[in-house]
Amino acid sequence: MERKILDHFRNVGEKVEKVVRSEPVESEKDKDVGMGADGTPTKCIDLKAEETAIEYFKNNLDHSILSEEEGIVEQEGAGFIVMDPVDGTRNSLLDIPFYCISLAFTPSDLSEVKVGYVRNLHTGTEYHAIEGEGSYKEGERLSPKSKSGDENTFSVYLGERAVPESFEVASTPRRVRSLGSAALEICMVAEGTLDLYYHRTPGQRRSLRLIDIAAGALILREVGGEVYNKDLERLNMDIDPSERKDVIAIYDEGVKEELP
The missing domain is CATH 3.40.190.80 (D-Maltodextrin-Binding Protein; domain 2)
Incomplete structure (x- = not known):
């Protein structure tokens, strides 16, 4: 199941990247279009990215979704997709190439996360992990070294x-x-x-x-x-x-x- 979820996360990452890149007018990206589930203003770019991701997940997976703007989107399946469609919104609005989509799957909470996927929406660089299988960047296993x-x-x-x-x-x-x-x-x-x-x-x-x-x-x-x-x-x-x-x-x- 985890491998299937990761494949769907990759698909969503690619779709959201295309949506973010297709927003050419800076004034439109930065426009406040509502209020998120946590009480902070929603930017146009966040809303479009989230709508793209939620539509995909509703059509392809039955897990409930925790998202930035909608909050909890209930579905029939067990577990939750935890989603920030654009983490680093301010960077994206300033054209700083350091912002991403962050997707995780958990049966219950942070301690139980089984799948994690992060994609830089400017460069397309991917990180991912499945519990018990290590972590990867662009398909290469991560193995950090301690420093002085x-x-x-x-x-x-x-x-x-x-x-x-x-x-x-x-x-x-x-x-x-x-x-x-x-x-x-x-x-x-x-x-x-x-x-x-x-x-x-x-x-x-x-x-x-x-x-x-x-x-x-x-x-x-x-x-x-x-x-x-x-x-x-x-x-x-x-x-x-x-x-x-x-x-x-x-x-x-x-x-x-x-x-x-």
């Missing part, structure tokens, strides 16, 4: 909504980035390009949702890494469009020792 502290690169969410500890974390390594797509950044931890992904905010509004991290979490876990909460405990999240959590993603456990 001097070589580490962290991705840290900064700005007016970041917690003070974020700035302490950002001062630890020689190199810091903040790239704007949680799913892709967690995949970069899984491949060893980044050594830490750190996203913490004082309140719930700017913390992350299950749709942002479900696919990336499995891809990271399948190489031996993990996603944690702010207390560095293994993170779990329910099928709930309103739930938001702080997220810390690490491959090498030694990185924990560098955190304040």
Whole structure:
């Protein structure tokens, strides 16, 4: 079943990429067209991508769907497709080539994710994982290597909504980035390009949702890494469009020792 679901995820990724690329007018992409299930404004590009994905899944799979704009779409089959059609919307609107579709399948919650698929919608680069079978980028199995502290690169969410500890974390390594797509950044931890992904905010509004991290979490876990909460405990999240959590993603456990 998992292999079949992954094949459908690939099909959806290709379809959504075509939809996103076919939106030529920047003012149309950026237009607010409604309110998402989590109470944040919906951009035109998000809505069109989501409609494309939901239509496909309704015609080809019977699992319920947790999505950014619609929330929970009930279907008769067991389990849930957890979907963010455009993770990194702001990047796409600014023509920064770092935004993706994130798709996962779980029987129940984040801890039980069985299939994860992330596709960069600008480059077409794919990451995927099936539980127990490892993680892959463009068909090549991921096998990250531990680094010394001097070589580490962290991705840290900064700005007016970041917690003070974020700035302490950002001062630890020689190199810091903040790239704007949680799913892709967690995949970069899984491949060893980044050594830490750190996203913490004082309140719930700017913390992350299950749709942002479900696919990336499995891809990271399948190489031996993990996603944690702010207390560095293994993170779990329910099928709930309103739930938001702080997220810390690490491959090498030694990185924990560098955190304040």
